[in-house]
Amino acid sequence: MIRVIGLTGGIGSGKSTAADLLAGMGADVVDADEISRGLTAPGGAALPALREAFGEKLVPQDGALDRPGMRALAFSDPAARARLEAVLHPLIRDETRRRLAAATGAYALLVVPLLFESGSWAGRVERVVVVDLDEALQVRRTVGRSRLAESEVRAIMATQWPRWRRLQAADEVLWNGGGLEELRSQCERLHARLAAGRRG
Ligand code: ADP
Secondary structure, X not given: OOEEEEEEXXXXXXXXXXXXXXXXXXXXXXXXXXXXXXXHOOOOOOHHHHHHHHOOOOOOOOOOOOHHHHHHHHHHOHHHHHHHHHHHHHXXXXXXXXXXXXXXXXXXXXXXXXXXXXXXXXHHOOEEEEEEOOHXXXXXXXXXXXXXXXXXXXXXXXXXXXXXXXXXXXXXXXXXXXXXXHHHXXXXXXXXXXXXXXXX
């Protein structure tokens, strides 16, 4: 069984950017968010169960999940959020397991935005890499790449673990408060260690 290294961090911290860099160096990347998007895209395996749970307004026949509509509902209604997770999480876990089983490199990188928060992932990874940066820059970058307003980004951040707690739980930290080259050089060192099976 391949070694599985978790990669997490707050919204807009640079998880995808770091995962892309590590993939370019040879890491097998499995991205839980990408799997989730695939499950809820047109023809996605989660659509029938989601349509059953939420109706055709959020999941039109022959369409995709209305992601912004679903996000708004899940944000304001914990019961709806729980129903959404009850459908999606087992499917995400199955597909993740399938992709990890097919990975052939020295290690697999499992990218999970809410790795710590959702609890069920912690036992599946050997070590956790946290992408870290200060919150003001995190907000700026997230607003820069999305259509979310600063207040919306801060509301999402408030549902995620605070920076200090994530750092405390991290086995490895990639500091992403600098430029891309600084992130790349840290990824190179991390990849070399992980590929060689070293920890320190
Ligand atoms: P996440 O996957 O954690 O949500 P992303 O990797 O998508 O975060 O990064 C969020 C935004 O910040 C993207 O627009 C990305 O291009 C940008 N970004 C990430 N790292 C850096 C960096 N070191 N310098 C400048 N921009 C960055």
